[in-house]
Amino acid sequence: MLSDMAEPRSDQQFDSVFSRPERRRRTQPALTRERIVTATIGLLDREGSSALTMRKVAAELGVHATSLYWYVERREDLVDLAVDGILADAAAVLPGPDAPWDAAVKETAYRFYAALTAHAWAAEFAGARPLVGPNAVALSRRIIAALQQCGGSEEEQAVAIRAVSNQMLGAATSAVAVRAMRSRDSGEHDGAVAAAVSEPDALAVENDYFDQVLDLVLDGVRARRAG
Numbered sequence: 001m002l003s004d005m006a007e008p009r010s011d012q013q014f015d016s017v018f019s020r021p022e023r024r025r026r027t028q029p030a031l032t033r034e035r036i037v038t039a040t041i042g043l044l045d046r047e048g049s050s051a052l053t054m055r056k057v058a059a060e061l062g063v064h065a066t067s068l069y070w071y072v073e074r075r076e077d078l079v080d081l082a083v084d085g086i087l088a089d090a091a092a093v094l095p096g097p098d099a100p101w102d103a104a105v106k107e108t109a110y111r112f113y114a115a116l117t118a119h120a121w122a123a124e125f126a127g128a129r130p131l132v133g134p135n136a137v138a139l140s141r142r143i144i145a146a147l148q149q150c151g152g153s154e155e156e157q158a159v160a161i162r163a164v165s166n167q168m169l170g171a172a173t174s175a176v177a178v179r180a181m182r183s184r185d186s187g188e189h190d191g192a193v194a195a196a197v198s199e200p201d202a203l204a205v206e207n208d209y210f211d212q213v214l215d216l217v218l219d220g221v222r223a224r225r226a227g
Helices: 001-007 033-047 055-059 075-086 088-092 099-118 122-127 135-149 155-185 186-193 199-206 209-227
Strands: none
Touching: 001 135, 001 155, 033 055, 033 075, 055 075, 075 088, 075 122, 075 135, 088 099, 088 135, 099 122, 099 135, 099 155, 099 209, 122 155, 135 155, 155 209
């Protein structure tokens, strides 16, 4: 959820690699968080989420697994670092404070969605773990600030935040799943489309319509504010 990303829980409630201080380098060649992130993303892009292990990332880096454990404690740390790593470009260019609220939501949400769908594994992980890395937090805070700019009660803002969050993560997960089905077996994909109960359903399977669905969500936000 965007609210979870914007306001990370305390260390006592949620232990995250981002809340722990980085340890000093102790290996030669020196490991850094940046090198670990790059190696993890490379492994995931090449072999997929099921292949991610501490031992394989260590092999990517040319070090022993025990050296890697000095910097990250578990596989989940690698997941969190990799997901936030692929969001770096999206978080680097955020709409300015003078941007209209709806344009800021659309641009930021699309950047978030595009980053998740650019890596088949990212949407899967993003839907399963809290996104509390600095890049995810920067993106989510920009969306929340824009929705708050539109006004409304706290409950109305919370509903709008949830709607945008669900659209980003849900659309990314669906887009990646359809892409995987197409690449695996075109016949299986055609059968899934044929099983749709109506033409609109079939069309929805074939196209993710991210921008149009987000427009519909924002139209709803405007209508509730006007009401």
